[in-house]
Amino acid sequence: MNFLHTLGHAARNLAPIVIVVAVFQALVLRTVPDGLLSMVVGLAIVVFGVALFLQGLEMGIFPIGKNLSNALARRGSLLLLMAFGFTLGFATVIAEPALIAVAEQAEVISEGRIEGMVLRLIVALSVGAVVALGILRTVLGHPLHWYILTGYVLVVLVTFFAPEEIVGLAYDSGGVTTNIVTVPLVAALGLGLAASISGRNPLRDGFGLVALAVMVPMITVQIYGIIVFTGAEIAAPTGAETAAMDPGTDLPGAGERHWLSAMGMDLLLMLRDVAPIIAVIVVFQYFVLRKRIPYLPRVMFGFVLVVLGLYAFVVGLKLGLFPIGESMAEQLITNELFMWVYLFAFSIGFATTMAEPALIAIGQKAEEAARGSLRGNVIRILVALGVAIGITIGVHRILAGDSIHHYIMGGYLLVIVLTILAPKQIVALAFDLGGVTTSEVTVPLVTALGIGLATHLEDRNVLIDGFGLIAFASIFPIVTVMLYAIAVDLYERWSARDERQEE
Template identity: 75%
Template sequence: MNQLKEFYGILKHAFRNLLPIIAVVAFFQFVVMQEVPEGMMSMVLGLGIVVLGVALFLQGLELGIFPIGKNISNEFAKRGSLPLLMVFGFCLGFAAVIAEPALIAVADQAEVISEGRVNAFTLRLLVAGSVGAVVALGVVRIILGHSLHWYMIIGYIIVVAVTFFSPEEIVGLAYDSGGVTTNIVTVPLIAALGIGLAVSLRGRNALTHGFGLVALAVMVPMITVQLYGIMVYTFGETGDVAANGLQMEAETEGVADPVAGSVLLGMLTDLGLMVRDVLPIIGVILIFQYLVIRKRIAHLHKVVAGFVLVIVGLYAFVVGLKLGLFPIGERMAEQLIALEGFFWLYLFAFTIGFATTMAEPALIAIGDKAEEAAKGKLKGNVIRLLVAAGVAIGITIGVHRIITGDSIHYYIMAGYTLVILLTWLSPKYIVALAFDLGGVTTSEVTVPLVTALGIGLATHIEGRSVIIDGFGLIAFASIFPIITVMLYAIAVERIAKARGVQT
């Protein structure tokens, strides 16, 4: 009975989180376009399914993913075995990314764009290996108690330097590949590993040391993919690539393509594919739990139920998005480009960026965990508002870049130069969380809508290239939340010091 009440509370919370998206869509459809959208009932049904999916997902996190991540961290911390922890971190990071559908889509696009110079499977191995390596490195950082400042400052200096030399065909895709490594399941799991480890070690702080693994998992693939791009564009040759075009396959397909003439069978097949994507993570957990730690999983039925709820909730969430929001979003983007001037397009970019981020399930989960770890210093709702504002600003600037046709190099280098400066000036407690929040924004809601917007603009604006201009909006959606969160922390600290002096 208590669990039902708790779920009902989560359901109401999920509906409130989706209200900004509903408001944005309604405003542009009825006030700007002044027409009733086609498939209105389908959209309403889709939004209802999204609400249910988010609620199931969040319930599953609390039942299964967060407890298992913390328990394994606690066990390894008790054993004091650094090599084991590093191996576990690497395997978890690698398994979480190698089967990621968004990464597979980006890798396939990279192969087409590069005319065969970039090999899709090699790219996936590089990104997954990078994430595994940095999760292992992040575990060492937590154990040694190092501040994340220097890791991020040095890392992003390298990012900016490598970007300067990268071919323009690879820059947008490289940043997008860094963004898609952090999805709706892996972010909470990796965060749970870091927080659990920090809590288990004496002298470590959950907020300062527990966060940061997601940030590293976003940053390093940007470097490795660009280095790979420099190499293949310098020494590689074009190859035979199937002319399948640039399509956001996962986003443009129907809710469920029929299998053997059956829509129900198609839905079950899609659900099976989602289970397949999570299987590498489950495999790593089971191997380390039973063969290395050699202990049964506590409350196994709850953990299993949690993973089932996460998978079902995620599937319902994606189905709801496809059914309710993607079709109308695509039509509105085309209609807005056709309007005279670009004011409404800028406004749409800002508001849809804000609304989708507020509805991001991974951000809701991490915001709650950050509030818990901060012990009064931060509020989950404030974090979400700051991140949503950052994404909105970033996407608007990214849309402006596509409209003007400017090179992405200078925007990215300027953005991360500002991030490096703010990292130097920010209070230490906020740095790891700020960078993690930059990674959380590029998840299941934001990535499809933002990518579709970028490709749509590059396709319909004369003189723009889908290859060079259509990608990279995800990078802007990642950079600016880091900036807004750090600026907020700096401002709060300065105000607090000023009041202290006055009193």
């Protein structure tokens, strides 16, 4: 019964995408897309894979991760906590489905210049390091906004020197690090620490780990891009050349390999992706805490479900979500329905974010931490509006052929200004909300939409222009939440001044 509930949860998460795509196909394009049956099967596999993955997390990873966090916090060892934070951040990100999807697309589009596994290792190491830093910040009680301001000034500076080929991908990599696995564990770790340390405010000190985990990969991946691309001209595939990127060509069983051996190999690769999480749990549980894992058979079964779910998710992506995004982009561009491209981008951004489970969870935690002064539903609407605006602006950049440097640097300069002006108790939450806006379902579709637009527009370089939509989806929720907080703060000050004058 529990699995059926999880399956329904996964289906509801996918439903906004299906509704938006169906409405556009029926009312705007008035056609049936090619390969409809394959797409439907792919979507069903995605739902089933996400459900298996979530069920495995609930049975195995989440209980053990929370127990370890609490046990290590009670021990009071800062070094031990930081070591756990590093390994937890690394292990969860290396297995993140959305990051796997983006890394695979980047490797194909760059013709191997960007190595998918290297990209994932860089992002995972960055997140591990920054989670450890965030734990240190919480323990020492340092204001988060100084870390954020310093970090994003560095982000903008690195972006100024980074080659065009890496900028969009770097920001997208930061945007997908905090997702279905990372957010609940990292948020629970930060809030647990803030609650257990005297003098800490959960709203001000408990949030912020997710924000830092988004920021640092943007810097490290751009540095990786400077090393990879400097001194070399890149001719990313355009137009017909992208036929080599057909997602179906690298499905299990493609080519001359027998499908059973291909399935076995892919399952082993998924097991490799999940292995770091298993290693973290085993090392800290048995060698640091020196305790047995409770309900071990249940935990082991949970890990099996995680591996199978990841495998099904990746297969479903290639059959369903990637073709849908690329098909919608192709049809809208071919029919020169440019205004409808903007509306489709806005609708997908708003609808999928409102259904994002990680956002719902963070909204509830924020409402509890703020003791009712913030409403979870208001937060969700603000963030969904920010994502919709961000993806729409990102689509405009692709259609106009503008440089992503100017948009990204302008966006984060605006964020830096708002960080200075906004009430300090909202800063950590606002940046965390920017990191949880893109789900395991939304990221592949949005990535495919960007790649599809860049593929079917003349004079566009897929590697330069195809990535970046996820980055915009992460920037603008920060803007909308901070603007709301500034407006509320100004209203409260004016109201208090008027009351004093009346008295």
